[in-house]
Amino acid sequence: MKPLKKMISRYMNLVILFLISLLTIIIIYVQVADTHRQAYDDAITTFQQIGQVLEQNNAELAETREKYKQTCLYNAEAIAYLIQNNPSVPDSVDELRQIAVFMEVDEIHIFDETGRIIAGTHPEYFDFTFDSGEQMMFFKPMLTDKSLKLVQDITPNTAEAKLMQYSALWSADRKFIVQVGMAPVNVMKATQKNELSYIFSLFRVNPEASYYAIDQTTGEIVGSTELDCVHKNSEAVGLSLNDIAGQSKGFHATVNGQDSFCVFKPIGSNYIGRILTNRVLYEWIMMNTIVLFFCLIIIAVALMRAVTGYMNRYVVDDIYRINRKLHSIADGNLDEIIDIHSSTEFSELSNDINRMKKSLLDNSRKISYILSKTNMYIGVYEYSDRIRQVRFMGYVPQILGLTPEKMKQLSCDYLLFREFLSHLCSHPLTNESHVFKLGERYIKVEEISENNNFFGVLIDVTEDTIKRLRIEQERDYDHLTGLYNRGGLENFLSSCFQKPEEFCESALVMIDADNLKKVNDTYGHEGGDAYLKHLADLLGKFAPGHSVAARLGGDEFVLFLYQYQTKEALSHAVMELEKLQNSSRACLRDGFYVPLGFSFGYCLTEGHTDYHALLKEADEKMYQNKKSRKSGQPGK
Numbered sequence: 001m002k003p004l005k006k007m008i009s010r011y012m013n014l015v016i017l018f019l020i021s022l023l024t025i026i027i028i029y030v031q032v033a034d035t036h037r038q039a040y041d042d043a044i045t046t047f048q049q050i051g052q053v054l055e056q057n058n059a060e061l062a063e064t065r066e067k068y069k070q071t072c073l074y075n076a077e078a079i080a081y082l083i084q085n086n087p088s089v090p091d092s093v094d095e096l097r098q099i100a101v102f103m104e105v106d107e108i109h110i111f112d113e114t115g116r117i118i119a120g121t122h123p124e125y126f127d128f129t130f131d132s133g134e135q136m137m138f139f140k141p142m143l144t145d146k147s148l149k150l151v152q153d154i155t156p157n158t159a160e161a162k163l164m165q166y167s168a169l170w171s172a173d174r175k176f177i178v179q180v181g182m183a184p185v186n187v188m189k190a191t192q193k194n195e196l197s198y199i200f201s202l203f204r205v206n207p208e209a210s211y212y213a214i215d216q217t218t219g220e221i222v223g224s225t226e227l228d229c230v231h232k233n234s235e236a237v238g239l240s241l242n243d244i245a246g247q248s249k250g251f252h253a254t255v256n257g258q259d260s261f262c263v264f265k266p267i268g269s270n271y272i273g274r275i276l277t278n279r280v281l282y283e284w285i286m287m288n289t290i291v292l293f294f295c296l297i298i299i300a301v302a303l304m305r306a307v308t309g310y311m312n313r314y315v316v317d318d319i320y321r322i323n324r325k326l327h328s329i330a331d332g333n334l335d336e337i338i339d340i341h342s343s344t345e346f347s348e349l350s351n352d353i354n355r356m357k358k359s360l361l362d363n364s365r366k367i368s369y370i371l372s373k374t375n376m377y378i379g380v381y382e383y384s385d386r387i388r389q390v391r392f393m394g395y396v397p398q399i400l401g402l403t404p405e406k407m408k409q410l411s412c413d414y415l416l417f418r419e420f421l422s423h424l425c426s427h428p429l430t431n432e433s434h435v436f437k438l439g440e441r442y443i444k445v446e447e448i449s450e451n452n453n454f455f456g457v458l459i460d461v462t463e464d465t466i467k468r469l470r471i472e473q474e475r476d477y478d479h480l481t482g483l484y485n486r487g488g489l490e491n492f493l494s495s496c497f498q499k500p501e502e503f504c505e506s507a508l509v510m511i512d513a514d515n516l517k518k519v520n521d522t523y524g525h526e527g528g529d530a531y532l533k534h535l536a537d538l539l540g541k542f543a544p545g546h547s548v549a550a551r552l553g554g555d556e557f558v559l560f561l562y563q564y565q566t567k568e569a570l571s572h573a574v575m576e577l578e579k580l581q582n583s584s585r586a587c588l589r590d591g592f593y594v595p596l597g598f599s600f601g602y603c604l605t606e607g608h609t610d611y612h613a614l615l616k617e618a619d620e621k622m623y624q625n626k627k628s629r630k631s632g633q634p635g636k
């Protein structure tokens with residue numbers, strides 16, 4: 001028996017040694033691979049954060065610029081009001097400067113009706129005109145259109161070439177122009193936050209890691225945590241553009257004389273890279289391997305001879321049962337009770353977990369209480385696709401308009417709740433992010449997910465949304481016809497013509513109602529209004545999805561035809577409009593109709609970006625059409 005025991009012992013020892021040696025080699029390989037993967041994941045995570053920071057900074061910069069424009073214009077309006085009500089103010093430079101300090105602006109200039117500076121906080125600019133420089137010419141259209149309120153982008157001023165934000169508008173009595181200038185300090189600060197070297201410094205948690213931004217075309221280093229490398233060529237520090245472009249999962253290179261592991265990703269026009277030296281990358285692998293080797297020996301012998309049977313019988317099974325219940329709790333089933341009492345330890349663990357679960361429920365109730373004390377209707381929901389239950393906190397029933405029965409039904413089945421949310425999100429509010437219409441109310445929905453767990457916030461934004469929509473309606477739409485007014489059309493076309501290629505084949509059409517004066521004289525202004533409303537309804541319903549109509553004023557209308565795939569399709573639409581010229585009628589009152597006629601002229605956009613010139617050309621063609629129609633000749 002003794003030799004057999006020795007043989008078995010020797011055999012087991014050899015097997016264990018072989019397995020541990022094999023496992024050690026595998027572990028070394030896995031550690032190296034995992035180190036590369038971890039370095040790559042850390043780099044990608046950092047790149048994503050850098051991208052998000054750049055995106056957030058760009059959004060902040062755009063918001064800051066827009067706020068500066070609005071502030072500049074509001075200041076100009078307030079100063080114009082002060083000056084109009086105090087005619088003696090322009091005679092005193094000191095008083096104007098006091099107003100500038102009070103309004104927190106840098107410059108005030110007052111122009112006469114010819115466009116010449118006659119007063120202001122800077123006498124050295126007196127007698128400048130809108131023709132004194134390219135920057136000042138921006139405001140010259142105000143001399144012909146006194147309704148304009150202009151805000152100029154940040155630009156060097158004419159006299160000193162310093163960056164300024166200017167706005168200008170006419171006084172209410174249209175006797176003078178007030179121009180306000182503000183130094184764009186906050187905009188400049190927001191711009192500096194987009195410096196790549198500055199952003200890199202925010203993410204350099206590991207001092208051994210270096211970050212580089214390399215121009216994809218020239219190979220120039222445009223930003224780095226190694227400041228002495230900035231503006232050098234990437235080849236000069238040991239980085240090849242071919243490796244950067246072709247080795248998306250990372251590569252080894254000698255950078256600044258040190259063997260390193262490099263990961264690059266294209267962001268914008270640059271390659272953004274994270275570089276870690278091999279010394280730092282692999283420094284813990286050997287130490288970890290030695291420690292792990294001896295641990296494996298100890299664990300293998302101990303577990304094989306003494307622990308395995310006992311652990312399986314008295315520990316593993318109970319742990320498995322606890323784990324199953326913990327998974328259920330982690331998935332959101334807080335009604336689960338853990339009752340493992342096979343030992344004192346498991347009994348205490350069960351009680352502690354149950355108390356922890358109760359604390360979570362108490363926290364949920366506290367959060368609901370806090371939300372109920374706010375002035376906003378805020379609701380919170382949480383669910384997981386591994387269990388069917390949905391947990392609600394705050395004002396969820398009130399926000400969603402749920403009856404107790406419907407609330408109970410949705411809380412018991414996350415699929416029904418997701419279907420309910422999908423229906424809600426199928427009615428998005430135009431130009432608003434994550435805001436949806438529910439009946440007569442507007443709900444903001446924000447949801448995040450992690451590991452198939454979903455957490456969302458519902459906010460009732462009805463009051464603010466209705467106020468904003470009312471302001472937009474009054475600002476951009478004609479009160480008689482419901483079409484865009486001149487300002488609304490300007491905003492729409494200005495946005496569209498920044499990317500004219502997106503509108504395929506398109507045309508601008510100028511339209512003038514025929515015989516409006518005759519209708520007014522014969523049937524009164526109510527009849528004339530009905531005549532215009534019918535024409536507006538005709539244009540508003542023309543070519544759904546391919547047109548936008550606006551009333552410029554009086555009997556003048558504009559029709560923008562867009563997103564036609566071919567010129568033939570666009571020509572067909574124009575022909576359809578031509579058919580309506582003499583074949584339409586307007587109902588002036590119940591059962592009383594009169595012929596509805598109009599003249600029009602159009603021009604193709606064909607990639608042009610100056611829609612003012614296109615409107616002018618279409619207007620000339622419209623008058624030609626009106627003239628030919630009056631003479632009985634076919635118009636063009």
